[in-house]
Amino acid sequence: MSVSSIAGIAGxxxxxxxxxxxxxxxxxxxxxxxxxxxxxxxxxxxxxxxRRGAGAGFHADPVPQALVITGIVVAFxxxxxxxxxxxxxxxxxxxxxxxxxxxSKDRGxxxx
Amino acid sequence: MTFYRALDLSLALLVVxxxxxxxxxxxxxxxxxGYVAYGLLLAIVWVRLxxxxxxxxxxxxxxxATGVLIIAAGSxxxxxxxxxxxxxxxxxxxxxxxxxxxxxAIALAAVMLLLPEPAPTxxxxxxxxxxxxxxxxxxxxxxxxxxGFDTMLEKAVLxxxxxxxxxxxxxxxxxxAPAPLGRTRPKRALVFLAQMIxxxxxxIGLHIFWVSADEPGGAFQGGAIxxxxxxxxxxxxLADPPRVGSRxxxxxxxxxxxxxxxxxxxxxxxxxxxxxxxxxxxKPVILFVEAFMLLSIAAAIPLLIAGPPLRSPRx
Amino acid sequence: xxxxxxxxxxxxxxxxxxxFLAGTVALLRFPDSLSRLHAxxxxxxxGLGLVVLGLLPRADGPLAAxxxxxxxxxxxxxxxxxxxxxxxxxxxxxxxx
Numbered sequence: 225m226s227v228s229s230i231a232g233i234a235g236x237x238x239x240x241x242x243x244x245x246x247x248x249x250x251x252x253x254x255x256x257x258x259x260x261x262x263x264x265x266x267x268x269x270x271x272x273x274x275r276r277g278a279g280a281g282f283h284a285d286p287v288p289q290a291l292v293i294t295g296i297v298v299a300f301x302x303x304x305x306x307x308x309x310x311x312x313x314x315x316x317x318x319x320x321x322x323x324x325x326x327x328s329k330d331r332g333x334x335x336x
Numbered sequence: 337m338t339f340y341r342a343l344d345l346s347l348a349l350l351v352v353x354x355x356x357x358x359x360x361x362x363x364x365x366x367x368x369x370g371y372v373a374y375g376l377l378l379a380i381v382w383v384r385l386x387x388x389x390x391x392x393x394x395x396x397x398x399x400x401a402t403g404v405l406i407i408a409a410g411s412x413x414x415x416x417x418x419x420x421x422x423x424x425x426x427x428x429x430x431x432x433x434x435x436x437x438x439x440x441a442i443a444l445a446a447v448m449l450l451l452p453e454p455a456p457t458x459x460x461x462x463x464x465x466x467x468x469x470x471x472x473x474x475x476x477x478x479x480x481x482x483x484g485f486d487t488m489l490e491k492a493v494l495x496x497x498x499x500x501x502x503x504x505x506x507x508x509x510x511x512x513a514p515a516p517l518g519r520t521r522p523k524r525a526l527v528f529l530a531q532m533i534x535x536x537x538x539x540i541g542l543h544i545f546w547v548s549a550d551e552p553g554g555a556f557q558g559g560a561i562x563x564x565x566x567x568x569x570x571x572x573x574l575a576d577p578p579r580v581g582s583r584x585x586x587x588x589x590x591x592x593x594x595x596x597x598x599x600x601x602x603x604x605x606x607x608x609x610x611x612x613x614x615x616x617x618x619k620p621v622i623l624f625v626e627a628f629m630l631l632s633i634a635a636a637i638p639l640l641i642a643g644p645p646l647r648s649p650r651x
Numbered sequence: 652x653x654x655x656x657x658x659x660x661x662x663x664x665x666x667x668x669x670x671f672l673a674g675t676v677a678l679l680r681f682p683d684s685l686s687r688l689h690a691x692x693x694x695x696x697x698g699l700g701l702v703v704l705g706l707l708p709r710a711d712g713p714l715a716a717x718x719x720x721x722x723x724x725x726x727x728x729x730x731x732x733x734x735x736x737x738x739x740x741x742x743x744x745x746x747x748x
Contacts, residue, residue, distance in 0.1 A: 227344045227384050232448030234348040234381070238355050240441025245359030247433040253364060253410060257371050260402055261355050264378055264394070271385045272448060277457030280464075283386040285457045286474035290483055293393045293475070294490050297556055297633075300397050300405075301497035304640035307409045308501045311643060314413050523739055529732035536725065 232272040238265030250321045252310045256303055263299045267292045344384060351377050368406050375399020388552035389475045392544070396560035397637070404567060405641050408517065470619035472550030479554070480622045484611050488600060491593040491629060494636045498589060502580050505644025511581035512649040514642040518571040530572035537565035545630050549619060555626040559633030566638045577642040581649055585635065592632025596625050656708040663705030670698030684741050692734045696727055 242262025249255050270288045277285030314320055317327035354377060358370040375398045382391035462474045462482065471477045479487050502510075518526075545558030569575050578585050599613075599621060606614040613621045674694030681687045703723045710716040 225341065225345075227340070229449060230344045230348045231381060231385055232451075233445045234352055236441045236444035236448060237352050239444055240437040241352070241355045241359050243440055244433050244437035247436070248430055249359075251364065253406060253413070254359075254367060257367055257406060258359050260371065260398070261358060261374070264375075264398055265355075267390075267394075268378070268381070269444065269448060271382060271387055271390065273451070273455075274387060275385045276451060276455035277459055278386075279457050280460040280462070282459045282463065282474055285459045286462050286478045287458045287482070289387045289390050289475050290478035291486075292387075292390050293479065293554070293556060294486055296390075296393050296398050298490060298493055300402055300637075301494055301640060303402055304405055305497055305500050305504075307405055308504045308643055311409055311412060312504050320413055523736050525732040525735035525739075529729060532728055533725070 228272045228275050231268055231275070235265045235268030235272060238262070238268060241265075250323065252313070252320055252322065253307070256306050256310070259306075260299065260303060263295070267295055270295075347377065347381055347384065351381060364410055368403065368410060371406065372399055372403035375403065387475075389473070389548075389554055389557070392552065392554070392557040393560070396557055396564070400564060401560060401637055401641065408641060408643075412515075468615070468618065469613075469622070470549075471622070473548060473552065475552075476548050476554060476622075480626065481613070481618070484596075484600070487629075488593065488596040488611070491596060491632060494633065495589055495593055498636050498639050501640055502644055505646060509645045509648055511579065512645040512647040513579045514577040514639075514644060515646045516570070516573065516576050517567065517642060518573045520573070522571070522573045527572045527574065530568045530574055534565045534569055537561055537568075541565065541634070542630075545626065548626070549623065555629045556633060559630045560637060562630070562634035563637035566634065567641060570638065570642070577639075579649060580645040585639075588631050588635045589639070590632070592629040595628040599625050660705040660708055663701050667698040667701030667705060670694045670701060674698065685738060688734055688737055688741070692730055696730060699723055699726055 239262055242258050242260075242265055245258030246255055246262060249258060270292045274285045274288035274292075275283075277288070279285070310320070319327035351374065354370050354374040358367045358374055361367045361370065376395055379391040379395035379399065382388075382394055459474075462478060465481065466472070466474060466477055469477050469481045471481070505514075541558040541561035543558075544553040544561060545555050546553075548554040548558070566575075570577060600611040603610050603612045606612075671694065674691050677690030677694065678687050681690060700723055703719050706719055707716050710719060
């Protein structure tokens with residue numbers, strides 16, 4: 225079992241865990257966390273492909289690594305927009321889930 | 337090699353275990369703390385996969401910046417104190433979701449274990465262009481030379497994300513400043529830490545950017561460290577988030593993609609095609625573009641964390 | 652000479668790992684949060700110092716060795732400040748109760 229196989233299986237399990245958490249958690253911030261776990265699992269799979277592509281004097285193929293760096297930054301940007309939307313939802317409705325029954329009617333003030 | 341195998345197995349078990357804790361734990365604060373620890377352990381896994389640039393990015397942005405983002409949001413929501421609200425999925429939905437996730441995980445694991453044996457790779461092509469580019473770090477060469485178009489678009493995505501976050505705020509506050517990141521009377525220890533670590537952090541961030549031509553590092557990693565220094569200064573209330581309408585801030589933000597696009601458009605005249613660097617000057621031009629990228633990233637990440645403007649703009 | 656340096660590195664890193672382990676045991680076994688915080692910060696900083704000491708002979712060049720020591724200094728700085736803040740938060744929570 226080389227490091228590639230171990231990391232590959234770990235990445236697959238992270239994708240599964242992230243997917244489960246994304247579907248099941250009602251609280252929106254937990255969904256964002258699960259989505260980040262899912263994304264980093266996918267990046268780990270890229271890393272395994274990169275490691276297996278060693279050659280020409282490099283220890284790993286640099287192209288998937290560059291793609292993963294781009295991916296991490298873009299995933300962070302997407303999480304930031306998601307969190308801003310969640311905060312606005314809280315300011316407008318007082319709820320942290322997408323369930324309309326949990327929203328209180330007399331919200332609408334901005335924070336602080 | 338059994339030591340390495342034991343190390344890899346324990347790392348993998350730890351990472352998956354902490355991810356499970358993050359996803360399944362009852363309270364939000366525990367999940368967030370778990371996520372930050374998960375990001376740091378994942379960075380070590382990246383080092384084991386011999387990808388130091390990715391490890392730096394994962395530790396700085398994946399673990400650090402995302403952690404700060406979610407902790408700041410959680411404290412604003414005051415949902416750190418409340419427990420899980422009702423309306424969790426019932427048993428059948430959870431079982432279905434678990435079955436689906438297990439299926440996806442097993443399929444991916446099977447694919448990972450059955451990858452083609454002479455692994456396809458672009459390493460020879462990547463190595464071939466390094467001398468012409470004058471760079472020693474193949475990941476930097478890939479980011480700035482071979483896939484420079486992707487990086488240029490990614491900078492644009494960062495700026496668009498900042499605009500998106502700003503536009504989520506109420507209309508009457510457009511142009512104003514986001515809410516402060518820290519308490520009104522910050523602790524003396526925090527102020528001391530910010531004062532001591534900010535200059536050092538700026539130096540380290542600049543260093544990591546500068547050596548990225550030949551050693552592991554990069555504009556993103558260095559920019560994330562610079563961003564972290566600005567964030568800690570804002571949390572210690574030594575500075576407050578700037579007004580969203582300020583011209584200097586907007587200039588700093590767009591300078592990265594703008595300079596990149598201008599250099600790309602000058603490509604046909606200097607190098608032969610769109611986004612080709614003038615031969616013989618490749619490394620200086622790359623460093624020039626990367627310097628503005630650094631500024632743009634260091635401005636964008638704290639703004640994404642500070643959030644939409646919530647103070648009215650001064651008349 | 653290199654054998655002696657290797658043995659020194661091994662002993663120092665093993666001692667550092669032992670202190671990390673001791674800190675974690677304290678985290679799990681001590682009765683209240685303040686004593687856990689105390690044990691964790693002291694033991695972890697000492698453990699990191701020993702690990703850095705053990706890595707110094709293996710660094711390539713004096714510049715890399717200096718970077719390792721600066722790393723230890725930075726961790727001490729930030730963990731000291733964070734420990735202060737956690738302690739203050741714990742006192743606030745106890746006073747509120």
